[in-house]
Amino acid sequence: MNKYLAEFIGAFALVLAGTGAIANDATLVGVGLAHGLAIMVMAFAFGKISGGHFNPAVTVTMAIGGKMDNKDFIPYIVAQCLGAIAASALIADWFGKAAGLTLPAEGITASQTFVIEVILTFLLVTVILRATDPDKGAGNLAPLAIGMTITLDILAGGPLTGASMNPARSLGPAVLAGNFDHFEIYLAATIAGGLLALAASKIGSGQETEEST
16 A cells, blocks of 8 residues: 555645646746656655656556556556546645646647657656666666656647646646546557657667677
């Protein structure tokens, strides 16, 4: 249960900080830092308990990559989604409305939204896989690398799609707002981005193995 509680708290903190910054009309830099710092501190706090996923797309990637116990798959995703919804409910209560919907900006098509979210999630999960590698990773600095990647992704893609990179991050505000427009695009794109990162990491690992022999 400690693992599941850690995933709930991590997703809760991400959505509370990130959408709270949006509700407070923070600048793009402020919104990016709120999301990135939330994940960084939660990963420092809970990374060794649950692995610090806080993101269904990461959990799907880790499960398919054989990097987690299969029995934890569903409980992790449920905990992450409940944490995101709980945080969105608090934000809605505090500010009188749901905040932080991830929607494409005016002029951004559905296909562009999909591609942008795939790329942003690919970059995030690539850093997660590389930074947490037990042999060649960033060690204790992995949470910093991951958090700053989220900030950079938001700075690049936030004005275009909201830079979700995380189905739970999109789900929480959608539930409170009762607005699921484009949610299926964010769900599919973030999972696709994670799996693409996994595939790329396996190719890269294979090349490194060949070079070292």
